[in-house]
Amino acid sequence: MSNLDARPAETRCRTGEHAGPAAVLLEPRDVPLGGIRAMRVARTLPHREVPTVGAWCFLDQFGPQRTDMMVLPHPHTGLQTVTWPLRGEIHHRDSVGSDVVVRPGQLNLMTSGPGIAHSEISLGEAPMLHGLQLWVALPEGADARPGFEQHTDLPVYDGDGVRATVVVGELAGATSPATAYSPLLGAQLDVDDTATLPLRADFEHAVLVLTGRATVAGTELAPGPLLYLGTGRTELTLQAHDDDTTLFLLGGEPFPDDLVMWWNFVGRSHEDIVAAREEWERPDQHRFGTVAGHDGARIPAPPLPPLRLTPRRRRPAPRRP
Numbered sequence: 001m002s003n004l005d006a007r008p009a010e011t012r013c014r015t016g017e018h019a020g021p022a023a024v025l026l027e028p029r030d031v032p033l034g035g036i037r038a039m040r041v042a043r044t045l046p047h048r049e050v051p052t053v054g055a056w057c058f059l060d061q062f063g064p065q066r067t068d069m070m071v072l073p074h075p076h077t078g079l080q081t082v083t084w085p086l087r088g089e090i091h092h093r094d095s096v097g098s099d100v101v102v103r104p105g106q107l108n109l110m111t112s113g114p115g116i117a118h119s120e121i122s123l124g125e126a127p128m129l130h131g132l133q134l135w136v137a138l139p140e141g142a143d144a145r146p147g148f149e150q151h152t153d154l155p156v157y158d159g160d161g162v163r164a165t166v167v168v169g170e171l172a173g174a175t176s177p178a179t180a181y182s183p184l185l186g187a188q189l190d191v192d193d194t195a196t197l198p199l200r201a202d203f204e205h206a207v208l209v210l211t212g213r214a215t216v217a218g219t220e221l222a223p224g225p226l227l228y229l230g231t232g233r234t235e236l237t238l239q240a241h242d243d244d245t246t247l248f249l250l251g252g253e254p255f256p257d258d259l260v261m262w263w264n265f266v267g268r269s270h271e272d273i274v275a276a277r278e279e280w281e282r283p284d285q286h287r288f289g290t291v292a293g294h295d296g297a298r299i300p301a302p303p304l305p306p307l308r309l310t311p312r313r314r315r316p317a318p319r320r321p
Contacts, residue, residue, distance in 0.1 A: 022230030023219050026050055026206075031060070039067045041133070044208065044226035046261060053206045054252015055182045057137040057261060059226065061208065063087065063130035069122035073291035074299040075280045076112040078138050078259075078266030080179075082186065083108040083120075084167055084248075085131035086210065094118035095289025098148040104131075107151040107167050109178050112138075115276070115287040116146040119294060132210075132248060134186070136168075137266050140257045142181040146289075151177055161193030162238060169251070172198045185251035191240040199236050203251040205229040207236075212245030214238060221247075258311035263301060270309040277301045 028042035045059035083102055090102040095117040102108045138144050155174035157164040166174045168186035206228045209221045260267050265276045279287045280301050
């Protein structure tokens with residue numbers, strides 16, 4: 001998924017103190033993809049208070065909505081994209097030659113390394129679409145090369161009242177086959193009762209409601225905001241309030257690197273972003289490659305803001321008593 005803002009603001013992400021358990025509601029922003037009449041998403045990461053959760057640095061929820069997704073070739077640097085569809089099918093093509101249909105229940109993971117380009121187009125006329133698009137920041141010095149993975153056989157942790165599909169990383173011994181470059185967790189939680197889920201105390205965590213309503217660690221949640229839970233928790237209490245209650249759990253070791261995010265690029269400095277933008281705008285660029293099947297159509301990079309892009313320190317999160 002691309003950040004298609006015509007005037008994207010810089011996102012400055014600096015490491016900060018992680019002071020233990022928290023309960024902070026991060027309200028989403030309503031963002032149009034590709035213009036006012038285009039598909040809309042609810043964006044909860046990056047947030048001015050909590051720019052990252054572990055290495056998770058970007059989170060969009062799209063739908064449920066009958067609409068067309070039409071995202072032409074665009075570039076990425078310094079990240080992995082995670083597509084987790086709940087409803088609908090999306091045609092993914094990229095510059096390493098992938099040409100696949102993304103379906104519900106499949107993890108679709110694209111690694112940019114120093115640079116990759118891809119497109120995403122929904123199948124059918126105004127189909128019902130619902131799902132998540134996330135980015136994972138690559139750590140400094142990661143030997144990550146451009147590539148794409150699709151996984152359909154994902155491990156499951158079954159607990160009393162909860163079934164957790166481990167999309168990325170590891171939860172209670174269930175380990176995803178997806179390639180990860182930092183200690184990480186992404187899991188869909190299907191909750192039908194009151195449940196307790198084991199957590200790693202050295203991870204920070206956050207929870208998003210996809211369908212239904214739930215009480216999570218004492219906080220009532222409905223679809224929309226992301227509940228940031230901080231670090232230091234060894235378990236998570238869940239209570240479903242509807243028959244169809246589905247959550248998504250994010251987790252990871254607090255990310256050690258300062259990040260500069262702008263448009264579809266993740267870097268460590270202003271110069272990283274400038275270089276990536278300039279390369280994408282060159283008619284003879286080779287860094288990002290070419291996505292077949294679009295006859296040269298692509299999304300141009302917007303102009304950079306008239307300032308120097310710098311990291312930003314997260315605000316201290318209030319602790320849970």
